[in-house]
Amino acid sequence: MLFFGADxxxxxxxxxxxxxxxxxxxxxxxSSSSGGSSGASVPGKNDxxxxxxxxxxxxxxxxxxxxxxxxxxxxxxxxISVASGHTFNVSCCGFTQSGGIFxxxxxxxxxxxxxxxxxxxFDFEGELNVFSEGDDSGxxxxxxxxxxxxxxxxxxxxxxxxxxIYMGFESSSEPEIPQPYRDPDPNGNGNGCMSGxxxxxxxHTNICLAESQPFSDFALERSREHSRKGNFSFRVLIKPSxxxxxxxxxxxxxxxxxxxxxxxxxRYPLEGEERWYGASYYFPKDFVFAPxxxxxxxxxxxxxxQHGSAGSPALAFEIVEDEIVLEHETGESLSPNWHEPSPxxxxxxxxxxxxxxxxxxxKTNGLVQVWVxxxxxxxxRNTQTMYTNIxxxxxxxxxxxxxxxxxxxSVEKALAAGIDNRxxxxxxxxxxxxxxxxxxxxPGRETSNVSTRIN
Numbered sequence: 505m506l507f508f509g510a511d512x513x514x515x516x517x518x519x520x521x522x523x524x525x526x527x528x529x530x531x532x533x534x535s536s537s538s539g540g541s542s543g544a545s546v547p548g549k550n551d552x553x554x555x556x557x558x559x560x561x562x563x564x565x566x567x568x569x570x571x572x573x574x575x576x577x578x579x580x581x582x583x584i585s586v587a588s589g590h591t592f593n594v595s596c597c598g599f600t601q602s603g604g605i606f607x608x609x610x611x612x613x614x615x616x617x618x619x620x621x622x623x624x625x626f627d628f629e630g631e632l633n634v635f636s637e638g639d640d641s642g643x644x645x646x647x648x649x650x651x652x653x654x655x656x657x658x659x660x661x662x663x664x665x666x667x668x669i670y671m672g673f674e675s676s677s678e679p680e681i682p683q684p685y686r687d688p689d690p691n692g693n694g695n696g697c698m699s700g701x702x703x704x705x706x707x708h709t710n711i712c713l714a715e716s717q718p719f720s721d722f723a724l725e726r727s728r729e730h731s732r733k734g735n736f737s738f739r740v741l742i743k744p745s746x747x748x749x750x751x752x753x754x755x756x757x758x759x760x761x762x763x764x765x766x767x768x769x770x771r772y773p774l775e776g777e778e779r780w781y782g783a784s785y786y787f788p789k790d791f792v793f794a795p796x797x798x799x800x801x802x803x804x805x806x807x808x809x810q811h812g813s814a815g816s817p818a819l820a821f822e823i824v825e826d827e828i829v830l831e832h833e834t835g836e837s838l839s840p841n842w843h844e845p846s847p848x849x850x851x852x853x854x855x856x857x858x859x860x861x862x863x864x865x866x867k868t869n870g871l872v873q874v875w876v877x878x879x880x881x882x883x884x885r886n887t888q889t890m891y892t893n894i895x896x897x898x899x900x901x902x903x904x905x906x907x908x909x910x911x912x913x914s915v916e917k918a919l920a921a922g923i924d925n926r927x928x929x930x931x932x933x934x935x936x937x938x939x940x941x942x943x944x945x946x947p948g949r950e951t952s953n954v955s956t957r958i959n
Contacts, residue, residue, distance in 0.1 A: 515572065518547040519554050522561025522582075529567050547571045549595050555580040555604060562880050565592050565611075573597035574615075578623050580604040581873075583880040586611035586630065598636075601626060607878055625942065627878045664943050667782075667934035668769045669706050673726050673736040678703060696754060706767045710901070712758035714751040717743070722759050723927075724903065732784040732856045732931035733948050740903045741927045744915040757910045760903030762810070769937070771899035772812055773865045775890060780941030781861040781900055783807065784948070785828070786929040789854040792922050793826040800824070802918045805831075805905040806928060809863070809898025811891065816840050817898055818889055819863065819872065826851045828859075830874060834888040848874050848881040856931070858947040865889050865897030875942075902930050 521542050524532040534544040539558030547553045549570040555563070557579030566587040574594055576584070586592050586608030598617030603624045611630045618636040696715050700708035713722050723741035731737045738761075745755035763771035773779055785806060794802045806828070808820035815837025822829050822845060829845035849857055857876065864871040870889030874882035890897050904926060908914040918924075932947035943949065 515550040515552070516545075516547075517552050517554060518544055519556065520559055520561070520563055520580075522559040522563070526562045526564045528563055528565045528569060533561075533563070549593075552597070555582070555584065560883065562883075565608075566590060569593070570595055573617070574599045574601075576601040576604050576606065576624060578603035580624075582883075583607060583875075583878075585879065586613060586628070588630075599634075605875075605878060605880070625878065664949065665936075667936045667941075667944050669933075669935040671704070671707075671738070671933040672734050673731075673738050673931060674734045675704065678726050679724075696751065696756065697758070700762065702764070703761055706764055706769060706771070707761040708764050710758060710760040710762035710903070712754065712756060714745045714754070714756045716749050716751045717745060717756055721756060724759050724761070727929065730786050730788075730929045730931075732786070732858075734931075737786065737929045737931035738902070738933075739927070739929055741925060742904050742906055742909070743925045744906075744909045744918060747912055747916050747919070750912055755910050755912070755915070757906050758904070760901050760905060762901050763812075763899030765812075769935075773863075773897040773937075775866055775895070775897075776864070777897065777937065778862070778864045778871075778939055778941075779897075780934075780936040780938075780945045781863070782932060782934040782945030782947050783859055783902065783930055784932045785857045785859065786855070786931070787851050787853050787857075788927055788929075791851075791853050791927070793851075794824075794918070794923065795921055796825060798914075798917045798921060801911075801914045802908050802921075802923060804908060804926065806903070806930075808901050808905060810901050811837065811894050811896060811898045813837060813894055815891070817901075818891060819898060821848075821859070823851070828857070828876075830872075830882055832872065832884070832887075835891065836893045837891040838893075840891070846882055849876045856947075858932075860942060860945055860947075862941070863889055863897070867892055900933075900935060902933060904928065 519535045519538050521535045522533050523542055529546055531546050532542045535542055536544045538556050551571055552573040553571050554575045556577040560582045562582045563584045564587060568591045570593040572595055580603045583605040588610030591612045594615040596617055599615045600620045601624045602622045605625045607627045609629045614633040616635045619634045697712040700710055702708050709724055721743040723739050725739050726736045727739035728736060740759055742759045745751055803822050803824045805820045805822050808817040810817045816833055818833055820831040822831050827847045828849040829847050831845045832843050833840035835841040860875040862873040867888055867890045870887050872884045872889060934945035936944045
């Protein structure tokens with residue numbers, strides 16, 4: 505009698521190439537070589553999986569999966585996520601990470617063969633089990649970690665460079681109350697825009713308050729009411745001009761901090777420069793979302809990258825209904841090409857939202873990436889990030905530019921929907937000039953307790 509057993513499954517290397525979607529359990533996202541043709545088999549328990557520069561697409565593990573070994577190389581900049589309620593097992597030969605982000609909320613990760621984090625970010629909230637070789641007797645060391653766990657490479661936070669600009673709003677030199685001055689309309693245009701006042705070394709105020717409105721109709725101040733880190737944050741309040749007392753010039757529409765031209769850090773990047781930006785945003789529990797039928801007519805900007813010349817910003821974060829969207833325009837500054845905004849975050853009232861933005865400023869070969877709460881939400885490459893008629897990129901402005909409040913009809917619709925003011929809080933604002941700035945600008949990281957810092 506002859507007995508035929510099944511042949512053992514041959515081990516293989518599988519490279520993530522993405523492309524069709526972000527599903528781990530799809531053969532169209534895997535290749536047998538770095539950056540190679542897709543269609544290789546989905547990795548199994550005998551396979552090593554590799555994430556490298558062959559694809560920066562994100563990967564979602566949304567089923568129980570098992571592989572032999574994991575290697576996330578420094579050239580990979582995407583995010584690998586374990587979906588809630590699912591299990592990811594590394595059965596043999598360890599987990600090595602030197603780039604990218606590995607994250608998850610509510611799943612289970614079990615690793616045999618050790619854990620080596622030399623780069624990237626391991627940000628996992630779930631059940632983590634790590635087994636490694638023990639002593640000479642052949643025993644096994646077992647580490648069981650229950651959430652939360654957020655790990656960075658072995659050098660730790662204390663070795664991460666400081667940002668070129670940091671505002672934690674803890675400095676007593678920054679105002680705690682609305683500034684009682686009015687020096688608007690130096691050219692007699694009736695637009696209510698005041699001369700900017702110094703906020704700190706890097707920013708000055710940029711306020712357009714109708715001359716008929718009191719100072720209580722805006723706020724641009726440090727506040728103890730809410731904070732992402734420390735005791736203070738930046739409170740921004742704007743109330744629209746009342747239709748019954750509509751001003752002869754421009755109505756109230758702007759309450760921002762704008763880049764200072766005499767800043768010790770150059771605020772307007774040149775072509776080819778890479779910069780990283782971090783900030784955290786808070787929408788109070790009584791914040792009123794615009795109803796769908798008027799959402800476009802009452803949208804407003806909370807951060808923009810303004811180039812210092814006339815015309816629209818090339819990049820901006822806007823609020824539309826209950827979402828933060830990325831506005832990205834191309835062409836020329838005074839007649840830009842409008843693109844459909846990209847939603848990046850669903851707003852949860854009463855909860856801080858951390859946003860990290862990476863921009864390579866370029867007229868043809870730029871890059872824009874956005875992470876929200878450590879999840880990559882936007883990735884556009886080989887794109888225009890500088891207007892063709894301007895030789896610099898944008899300086900980061902924070903606050904509110906409510907351009908729709910310059911229109912009486914939009915204000916009337918907002919008031920009818922119960923929107924009689926807009927109030928938000930911003931904290932942990934950072935800017936870094938250079939590469940690999942994710943951890944440097946990440947909101948909430950340990951840093952010097954100052955509001956301005958220069959490397």
